[in-house]
Amino acid sequence: MTDAKTMEAAVHEYVAAFDAGSPERVAALFSDDASVEDPVGTEPKVGQAAILEFYIASMQTGAKLRLEGPIRVCGPYAAFAFSVLLNLGGKDMHVDVIDTFKFNDDGKVVEMRAYFGPTNMHGFS
Amino acid sequence: MTDAKTMEAAVHEYVAAFDAGSPERVAALFSDDASVEDPVGTEPKVGQAAILEFYIASMQTGAKLRLEGPIRVCGPYAAFAFSVLLNLGGKDMHVDVIDTFKFNDDGKVVEMRAYFGPTNMHGFS
Structure with missing residues (x-):
C-alpha cells in the first residue's frame, strides 16, 4: 500500500498544480484508468484524456484551492x-468541498470523489 | 430526497448526542438496516443493535466531537x-476525522464512513 507521506504529498501537489494553473500536473496524479466523480452523483470522468479535459475546464475559471x-x-x-476560491467578473466566490482520493499501490489516484452542493456555493448569486 | 437542512441538522444532532453522552440519540439517526464503516476498511457494523453497541463503546471514553x-x-x-477530543488518564488527545453520511428519503443515515488513520491520532503515545 502507498504510504501516508506519499498520499499527503499528492494532495499538496494537487493544490500546488491549481496554483500553477497546470491541468497536466493534476492529471499526472491519476492512474490511466482513474475515475473522477465531481461532484458525487454525476457521471464519472474516466481515463487520462477525460480527466485532463475536465481539469482544463476547471482551471479556465482561475480557481485556486485552500486546504482546510x-x-x-x-488505508x-x-x-x-x-x-x-474564484474571482469571476471582479466578484469573489468560494465553494466548500471535501474530496476523497483512493490510491493504488503505485501512489496514483484511482478514484476521486468530490462532495459539495448548492449550500456550499457562496457569492454566486 | 432528504433536504440539506435535515441532513445538516442530523450532523449537528450527532455532535450534540456525543456532548450528551447518549449513544441512543446517535443510533436514532440511523435506519434499521444502516451500515457504519468506522474507520473505512474495517468490517462495517450493520443494523441498529450493532450500531448502538458500537456507539456505547465509543462513548465510554467520554469522547466529544468538534465540528471543523x-x-x-x-445529493x-x-x-x-x-x-x-479525548481525555484519558488526565492526558488530552485528539483524532482528526472526516465522516460521510448517506441519507435515505426518510432522513435517516443508511451508510456512514469514517476516514482517519495513525497520522491523525495525536497525543496517544
Whole structure:
C-alpha cells in the first residue's frame, strides 16, 4: 500500500498544480484508468484524456484551492476539506468541498470523489 | 430526497448526542438496516443493535466531537470534518476525522464512513 507521506504529498501537489494553473500536473496524479466523480452523483470522468479535459475546464475559471485542516489518511484513502476560491467578473466566490482520493499501490489516484452542493456555493448569486 | 437542512441538522444532532453522552440519540439517526464503516476498511457494523453497541463503546471514553468548517451536502450525502477530543488518564488527545453520511428519503443515515488513520491520532503515545 502507498504510504501516508506519499498520499499527503499528492494532495499538496494537487493544490500546488491549481496554483500553477497546470491541468497536466493534476492529471499526472491519476492512474490511466482513474475515475473522477465531481461532484458525487454525476457521471464519472474516466481515463487520462477525460480527466485532463475536465481539469482544463476547471482551471479556465482561475480557481485556486485552500486546504482546510489536516489531511485524513485511512488505508488507501486520503480525505481532505478545502475551499475553491474564484474571482469571476471582479466578484469573489468560494465553494466548500471535501474530496476523497483512493490510491493504488503505485501512489496514483484511482478514484476521486468530490462532495459539495448548492449550500456550499457562496457569492454566486 | 432528504433536504440539506435535515441532513445538516442530523450532523449537528450527532455532535450534540456525543456532548450528551447518549449513544441512543446517535443510533436514532440511523435506519434499521444502516451500515457504519468506522474507520473505512474495517468490517462495517450493520443494523441498529450493532450500531448502538458500537456507539456505547465509543462513548465510554467520554469522547466529544468538534465540528471543523462547513458541512458539505451533495445529493443524499453529507460530508464533514471534525476532531474527536479525548481525555484519558488526565492526558488530552485528539483524532482528526472526516465522516460521510448517506441519507435515505426518510432522513435517516443508511451508510456512514469514517476516514482517519495513525497520522491523525495525536497525543496517544
